[in-house]
Amino acid sequence: MKIHEYQAKEILKGCGVPVPKGKVAETPEEARKVAEEIGGKAIVVKAQIHAGGRGKGGGVKLVSTPQEAEKAAKEILGMTLVTHQTGSSGRVVRKVLVEEGMKIKEELYLGVVIDRSKASPVVMASREGGVEIEKVAAQTPEKIVKEWIDPLMGFKPFHANKIGYGLGLEPGQVGKMRSVLSGLYKAFYEKDCLLAEINPLVLTESGDFIALDAKLNFDDNGLFRHKEISSLRDLNEEVPLEVEASRYNLNYIKLDGNVGCMVNGAGLAMATMDIIKVVGAEPANFLDVGGGATVEMVKNGFRILMSDPDVKVVFINIFGGILRCDTLAKGVTEAVAEVKVNLPVVVRLEGTNVEEGRRILNQSGLNFTVAIGMKEAAQKVAEALKTLG
Ligand code: GDP
Ligand code: MN
16 A cells, blocks of 8 residues: 655654645645745745656645745646656646745665565665665665665674665764664565665755655555554555455456456466467456355456456456356356446456356356467457457
8 A cells, every 4th residue: 555755754753754844735725834834045846746846747846935935836646647657648736835944955765675686674774865766776776775684683883884884874863864774774674565665865965864755665565553554555556446356355456458467366467468469469467356245246357357448358368266257257247248348358267166157158148259278268358359449
């Protein structure tokens, strides 16, 4: 799960990371009031969307009076912000963060993620932070200092020292950065994050470190023990069909192609997408109905999959283990009869009660192509696409 910058800053602040004074606003008037409260001659108005690259996309404006803050908020609120992380359709901005502006001497990067190959969190830092960090990682990776943290030992002062001196900071600066680093790690660890990032962490002209931007992504599997974080979810930022699917405990992921995929299990989903690509097609989505799906869940899943206008052919690929093939077949035939599908549907079933499942499909009077084996099924999907032109 993702949250907004203003929410991430609240959490980091609670962990002892210094952040600029500021507040979120939903109208230009509110933005002006926040700017008045902050005072001073430098104000920043920032679009709040669940994507980075806002600076380059025109979603961050520096102003110097509350009136200008109001005007900037008016321009940003309601705009469709397109950045390298939003895709070409962009995101509508519904909130802005209004903050005190900083006198920036240097922009650094700090991040914590899990390094799966070492089975431990890794803290990354660079003095070349800011909007070009992707370029730094690609072109000059030696400018990124990394420190792996034993999760049982936790983040210790010596880790911070290694990072700080590794970056070539002065001793006084290393001391200041230590509390930022341990605060960031604390947030990452205690809140079950997949990613905790400050980019940029700025060194101000007065010599302090302040988190100018913040990003926290959470592991959904850990959310049950963080009710306060679940409540920060912003459904406006999520793909509507993905939200609907999550309501029925279905896993639905939107992709760019035109083959709608219904599968059970993430491994089979990967294999299905691979084989679709092998026959020269592209998946439009994948919908994982999971192991213990009911007829009702299969029906809802199929309906969700069909409401994606990009879907031209449906590929149902099920290995019946706990989810029995007859249950799947019943759900799909009921859904097809209700939704009045007129797209080609290719079904490949294997496993428990497979004969019964195939019989239900064949006798439904509906237009299914039942295939034996994944390869044959994928080829039938490709043929169906060709016939459509
Ligand atoms: P992102 O582009 O979505 O990552 O948004 P950021 O919050 O990182 O802002 C992008 C850039 O805007 C930063 O790297 C800074 O250069 C600039 N910026 C943001 N806040 C301030 C500020 O208070 N003062 C100044 N001078 N620049 C700022
Ligand atoms: Mn940033």
